[in-house]
Amino acid sequence: MEVSSGIFKDRFVFDEGYKPRRLLVRDREASLLTSRYLAKLDAMAGFTDVSLIYGSIGRVGIGKTTVATYVGRSLEEVGGRKGFNFKHVYINTFGAPSLHQILSVMVDQLGMNISVRGSSALEVLKAIVDHAYLKDMFILLILDEFQSLLLSPRVSEDDLYLLMRVYEEIPSRDGVNRISYLLVASDFRVTAYMRERIPQVESQIGFRMHLKPYTSEELKVILTQRAEEGLVEGVWDDYYIELISEYFGEDKGGDGSARKAILTLRMAAELAEAEGSSVIREDHVRRALSESALSYIPLDELRALSTHELLLMLALTNVVMEKGGWATTGELMDRYEEIARYYGEQPRGHTQFHTYIKNLATMGLMDVRSSGKGVRGRTSIIRLAPEIPADRMREVLESIIMDRIKQRPVE
Numbered sequence: 001m002e003v004s005s006g007i008f009k010d011r012f013v014f015d016e017g018y019k020p021r022r023l024l025v026r027d028r029e030a031s032l033l034t035s036r037y038l039a040k041l042d043a044m045a046g047f048t049d050v051s052l053i054y055g056s057i058g059r060v061g062i063g064k065t066t067v068a069t070y071v072g073r074s075l076e077e078v079g080g081r082k083g084f085n086f087k088h089v090y091i092n093t094f095g096a097p098s099l100h101q102i103l104s105v106m107v108d109q110l111g112m113n114i115s116v117r118g119s120s121a122l123e124v125l126k127a128i129v130d131h132a133y134l135k136d137m138f139i140l141l142i143l144d145e146f147q148s149l150l151l152s153p154r155v156s157e158d159d160l161y162l163l164m165r166v167y168e169e170i171p172s173r174d175g176v177n178r179i180s181y182l183l184v185a186s187d188f189r190v191t192a193y194m195r196e197r198i199p200q201v202e203s204q205i206g207f208r209m210h211l212k213p214y215t216s217e218e219l220k221v222i223l224t225q226r227a228e229e230g231l232v233e234g235v236w237d238d239y240y241i242e243l244i245s246e247y248f249g250e251d252k253g254g255d256g257s258a259r260k261a262i263l264t265l266r267m268a269a270e271l272a273e274a275e276g277s278s279v280i281r282e283d284h285v286r287r288a289l290s291e292s293a294l295s296y297i298p299l300d301e302l303r304a305l306s307t308h309e310l311l312l313m314l315a316l317t318n319v320v321m322e323k324g325g326w327a328t329t330g331e332l333m334d335r336y337e338e339i340a341r342y343y344g345e346q347p348r349g350h351t352q353f354h355t356y357i358k359n360l361a362t363m364g365l366m367d368v369r370s371s372g373k374g375v376r377g378r379t380s381i382i383r384l385a386p387e388i389p390a391d392r393m394r395e396v397l398e399s400i401i402m403d404r405i406k407q408r409p410v411e
């Protein structure tokens with residue numbers, strides 16, 4: 001244990017790998033899954049359930065992995081109290097490992113003393129099935145980032161079936177199946193991939209759980225728990241936790257990521273610590289928030305834009321900062337021409353302007369939609385992509401544009 005810094009009681013609490021001992025949010029989802037697996041077992045039809053946890057496209061840090069591993073641990077605890085020997089094995093299949101690698105992690109986590117190298121997958125699985133039989137052990141195999149396993153060219157359909165329908169190939173000596181599965185995937189597309197590659201497993205999924213991005217209320221609970229466990233008492237104020245929760249809460253327009261919220265609290269604490277402050281102050285929190293906002297700005301993409309696309313983005317950002325919401329094409333065109341002249345650039349014509357808009361929209365930097373029938377007929381309206389903070393965007397754009405202008409040959 002490290003020496004306390006005055007701010008942190010336990011720094012590890014803010015690490016990605018830290019798992020709170022009790023889930024305060026999503027606890028109901030976790031116990032629902034846990035009791036489902038237990039019920040399956042009580043029925044003595046063996047233990048061959050397949051369940052799926054998935055999120056939404058583009059939403060990360062919403063507790064999928066956390067819930068899955070929590071279910072694994074609860075099953076060991078709750079099942080243990082009922083006299084069952086449960087063991088969960090967690091494998092992140094990201095990076096698409098081979099079946100062999102997966103089996104070798106399984107063997108490792110089950111504490112089995114066999115050498116995987118030089119054995120066939122079938123032999124290793126046979127050893128696992130036997131091990132489970134001998135110890136009368138029930139295994140929950142958690143396959144995280146499951147979509148990446150399905151999309152991997154290194155894993156064949158046969159491999160997948162072998163792994164996920166072990167008992168078809170290798171019946172246990174007493175006829176009892178002892179391996180269940182908890183699949184974790186980023187979003188609903190996983191079921192389409194499954195239907196394509198392993199339809200028999202897809203049709204076997206007993207329970208599908210969709211996890212939504214966190215609301216600000218939920219984030220508040222999660223952050224308070226972290227603060228209580230990881231920070232020295234009295235160094236933080238509930239108001240700051242609210243500030244962070246509201247920034248990231250899905251209901252308040254944030255992306256609902258617990259990961260980002262926790263990182264921001266940690267950063268605020270680190271800023272306070274670095275300054276030798278005895279408490280976290282509001283300016284630490286605001287600075288931490290703006291740092292995380294900056295990371296939403298796709299710097300590389302912006303640097304790759306042409307000068308006029310940058311000017312157009314700046315025009316849009318300015319309109320958004322002044323009146324918020326959507327800008328009409330006409331408004332944007334006027335503002336763009338003004339800004340171009342201000343920077344000493346000849347504005348481009350309409351055709352070019354519309355091509356820029358199309359590109360920038362395709363890149364996800366702006367949203368474009370039809371205004372519907374208005375006074376002046378049909379037109380497009382445009383806004384800055386919602387995850388981009390306008391004030392930060394403006395600073396970044398201005399600085400890139402200034403760099404370009406400095407490099408401009410003197411006429």
Ligand SMILES: Nc1ncnc2c1ncn2[C@@H]1O[C@H](COP(=O)(O)OP(=O)(O)OP(=O)(O)O)[C@@H](O)[C@H]1O
Nearest residue numbers: 016020025026060061062063064065066222258259
């Ligand atoms: N309900 C919760 N209670 C406490 N901490 C949570 C909760 N949900 C998520 N976290 C924390 O937020 C971070 C991200 O959560 P997690 O890794 O489970 O998200 P994920 O949905 O699996 O993300 P990804 O899509 O990137 O895999 C972790 O540090 C985790 O401990």
Ligand SMILES: [Mg+2]
Nearest residue numbers: 064065066144
């Ligand atoms: Mg995850």
